[in-house]
Amino acid sequence: MAEPLLKVRNLRTYFISKNSTVKAVDGVDFEVYPGKVLGIVGESGSGKSMTSLSVMRLVPGPQGKIVEGEILLEGQDLLQLSERAMRDVRGNRIGMIFQEPMSALNPVLKIGEQIGEVLVRHRKVTKAQAKKQAVALLRSVGFPRAEQIVDEYPHQLSGGMRQRAMIAMAMACEPSLLIADEPTTALDVTIQAQVLDLMRSLKEQNGTAILLITHDLGVVAQMADDVVVMYGGQVVEAASADEIFDHPLHPYTQALMASIPVIEEERERLQAIPGTVPSAADFPSGCRFAPRCALAEERCHEQMPELREISLAHAVRCLVVQGKTDRRENAT
Amino acid sequence: MAVQALHNKAKTGETKRKRVQSPWRLSLQRFMRNRLAVAGFFTLLVIIFVTVAAPLFTPYNPTAINIMNTNLPPSAAHPLGTDGSGYDNLARLLYGGRVDLTVAVAAALMTMLIGVIYGGISGFFGGWIDNLMMRFVDVMLNFPFIPFILALEAIFNTSGELILITVVSLTAWPGPARFMRGIFLQLREQDYVLGAVTIGASKWRIIFRHMLPNTISSLAVLVSMSVAGYVGLDAGLTFLGLGLPLTVPSWGGMLSQASNYIDMRTEPYSWIPPALMIILTILSVNFIGDGLRDAFDPQART
Numbered sequence A: 001m002a003e004p005l006l007k008v009r010n011l012r013t014y015f016i017s018k019n020s021t022v023k024a025v026d027g028v029d030f031e032v033y034p035g036k037v038l039g040i041v042g043e044s045g046s047g048k049s050m051t052s053l054s055v056m057r058l059v060p061g062p063q064g065k066i067v068e069g070e071i072l073l074e075g076q077d078l079l080q081l082s083e084r085a086m087r088d089v090r091g092n093r094i095g096m097i098f099q100e101p102m103s104a105l106n107p108v109l110k111i112g113e114q115i116g117e118v119l120v121r122h123r124k125v126t127k128a129q130a131k132k133q134a135v136a137l138l139r140s141v142g143f144p145r146a147e148q149i150v151d152e153y154p155h156q157l158s159g160g161m162r163q164r165a166m167i168a169m170a171m172a173c174e175p176s177l178l179i180a181d182e183p184t185t186a187l188d189v190t191i192q193a194q195v196l197d198l199m200r201s202l203k204e205q206n207g208t209a210i211l212l213i214t215h216d217l218g219v220v221a222q223m224a225d226d227v228v229v230m231y232g233g234q235v236v237e238a239a240s241a242d243e244i245f246d247h248p249l250h251p252y253t254q255a256l257m258a259s260i261p262v263i264e265e266e267r268e269r270l271q272a273i274p275g276t277v278p279s280a281a282d283f284p285s286g287c288r289f290a291p292r293c294a295l296a297e298e299r300c301h302e303q304m305p306e307l308r309e310i311s312l313a314h315a316v317r318c319l320v321v322q323g324k325t326d327r328r329e330n331a332t
Numbered sequence B: 001m002a003v004q005a006l007h008n009k010a011k012t013g014e015t016k017r018k019r020v021q022s023p024w025r026l027s028l029q030r031f032m033r034n035r036l037a038v039a040g041f042f043t044l045l046v047i048i049f050v051t052v053a054a055p056l057f058t059p060y061n062p063t064a065i066n067i068m069n070t071n072l073p074p075s076a077a078h079p080l081g082t083d084g085s086g087y088d089n090l091a092r093l094l095y096g097g098r099v100d101l102t103v104a105v106a107a108a109l110m111t112m113l114i115g116v117i118y119g120g121i122s123g124f125f126g127g128w129i130d131n132l133m134m135r136f137v138d139v140m141l142n143f144p145f146i147p148f149i150l151a152l153e154a155i156f157n158t159s160g161e162l163i164l165i166t167v168v169s170l171t172a173w174p175g176p177a178r179f180m181r182g183i184f185l186q187l188r189e190q191d192y193v194l195g196a197v198t199i200g201a202s203k204w205r206i207i208f209r210h211m212l213p214n215t216i217s218s219l220a221v222l223v224s225m226s227v228a229g230y231v232g233l234d235a236g237l238t239f240l241g242l243g244l245p246l247t248v249p250s251w252g253g254m255l256s257q258a259s260n261y262i263d264m265r266t267e268p269y270s271w272i273p274p275a276l277m278i279i280l281t282i283l284s285v286n287f288i289g290d291g292l293r294d295a296f297d298p299q300a301r302t
Helices: A048-055 A083-089 A111-123 A127-140 A159-171 A189-206 A217-223 A241-246 A251-258 A319-331 B002-017 B023-032 B035-052 B089-125 B127-141 B145-156 B161-172 B174-188 B191-198 B203-239 B251-258 B261-266 B268-296
Strands: A006-016 A021-032 A037-041 A064-073 A094-097 A177-181 A209-214 A226-231 A234-240 A308-311 A314-316
Touching: A006 A048, A021 A037, A021 A048, A021 A064, A021 A209, A021 A234, A037 A048, A037 A217, A048 A064, A048 A177, A048 A209, A094 A159, A094 B191, A111 A127, A111 A159, A127 A159, A159 A189, A159 B191, A177 A189, A189 A209, A189 A217, A209 A217, A217 A241, A226 A241, A226 A251, A234 A241, A234 A251, A308 A319, B023 B035, B023 B268, B035 B089, B035 B268, B089 B127, B089 B161, B089 B174, B089 B203, B089 B251, B089 B268, B127 B174, B145 B161, B161 B174, B161 B203, B174 B203, B191 B203, B203 B251, B203 B268, B251 B261, B251 B268, B261 B268
Parallel strands: A037 A209, A037 A226, A094 A177, A177 A209
Antiparallel strands: A006 A021, A006 A064, A226 A234, A234 A314, A308 A314
C-alpha cells in the first residue's frame, strides 16, 4: 500500500484544569491514505471531533492541550511546527468544513470575498484573480449562477448552498487532506446526498484524502474506504469499511450496527445501547465500554484491553473478542 | 441558439433588477420602516442644520457683549431677547448647539474608540489578560467622577471644549469597553471565526476583517445612545459650573445663567428654548439609537 498521507500516532489531547484532567483523546492511532476516505465513527463525547481539531492544532486553550503524540502530514510532524508555519498549513494543505453551514460563513462578507481570502492568503494572487478563481470554484461545486453567487451574502443562500460554498472554500487551495466534521448532519437528506456526491467527485478529481468525522453509519457506508470506531477517546476498532460492515467484532460496533433501523425487517423497537458514554473526567478503570457491554466479563472491568490486530488489517480493543480468536488459533 | 440567447437575456435582465442585498442595505431598509427613528433622524438633521448654518438665522455674535441691551424681552431685532450680559439669546442658542453637539459626538467617538480597542483586546485574548483588564475597568467604574473633573481642570488650569471631551472620554470609557468585551467574547465563539482560523488567517486579520465588521451594528447603537447621554451630561456639568466656561455659548450655560429665581419667572424665553433643544436632541438621538438596534437585530431578518 502507498505511504499514508496523514499518520496519527498515540495522540493524547487532554483538558487540564485545577480539579480534573479530562482525557478527550487518549492514545489514538490512525492513517489516512492519499485519495482515500477514512471515516471516524462514534457517539457524541467519543472524542472524534477533538481528534479532528487536534490534527488542525485548534484544540481550544488554555485548558485543552495535546500532551503527547505525533501528527505526521506527508512525514512532517505538525506538532513540531511553529504557530506561523501551522497557519501556512491550514487552508493550504489541510482544508476543513464544519457541521453548521448556517453559522460557518461570515454574514458581512460576500461569498466571493470569503473564498477569495484563502487564495489571497496562500496563493498570493490579486483580489481580482481570486474573485475569478472563486467563480470557477463555485461552478465546480455545482452553482450554475456562480458569477452572481460571488457577489451575494451568506443569508441569501440556503443551507445546502452554504455547505457547498464552504466546500469550495476548503478546496480552494487544493489541499491534500480535507477534514469534514459532520458535514451533512445539519442538512436535509436530499441535500446530504448532493453534498456527499460532491465530496466524492472532488476526491476523485483531485485525489484529496478525506477525514470524515460522523456519527452516521449510513454516511460512512457510502463514503468511507476505511473506518475507525472511537469510544471514550480511544479507538476500539479499525478496519476497512467492507470488513467493518460485514464482520463487526467489537461489541460496541456491533451494537451501533444493530441500532440502525432496517427497512426490510419489522422490529418492535429500535435497538439502543443501554446507558451513555462515560464522562471523560472519570472513565471506568478497565475497558471503557464494559459498563454498557452485553458480553462484559469480570476481567473487562479491571483490565484495559489493547488495540490488537486480530486478522489482516482488522484491529479491535476487546478482551473477549481477542480471547476467542486466541483460542481458535491455539486449537488449529 | 436563439432560444438560448433569449434565455440568457432574460437572466441578465433579472439580475439587473435584483440589487445585491448586503446586510447593511437590509438594515437600512428596516430602519427606514421605523417611523419614530426616521422622525428622530430628520429632527436631528434640522438641529444640526440650524446650528451649523447659524449665521444665516441671526446677525449677532454669540460672544459679543452689549451692555446697552441687557435683559431685553423678545422683539423683532432679538427674537428670544437678550440676557444679563447683553448676549443675544437666539445667537447663543444656535451657536451653543454647535458646541454641545461637537462635544457630545467627539466624546462618544473617543469613548467608543477606547472601548473598542480595550474591550476588543480583553475579549479576544481572554484568560488572564481579560481578567486583569476587567479588574481595572471595575476600578474605573467606581471612580469618583466629579472630583476627577475638578482635579483635571485644576491641573490643566483651564476649561473648555477640549478639556470637557478629554474628561468625559477618560472617565466614561469603561462602560463601552466592558460592552465591547462581551461582543468580542461572543464573536470569538462563532463558527465563522473558527472557519477563518482554519484557512490560516492571522490573529489581526481575524480581528479586523472578520470580527470588527460584525461589531459595527452594536457600535452604531452604542454611539448613538452615548451621544444622547453626553448631551445631557455636558449640559449638566456646565450647569453645575464644571463643564464649559460661560464665555463659551452652550445650552447648559444658558440654563445655568437663567437659573435664578427672577429669570426663571420673568424671562422664560431665555431658558425654555435651550431646555427644549436639549430634550429634543436627546430624544431624537435616542429614537435613532432604538431604530438602529431594531434594524440590526438578527432575529428580525426579513
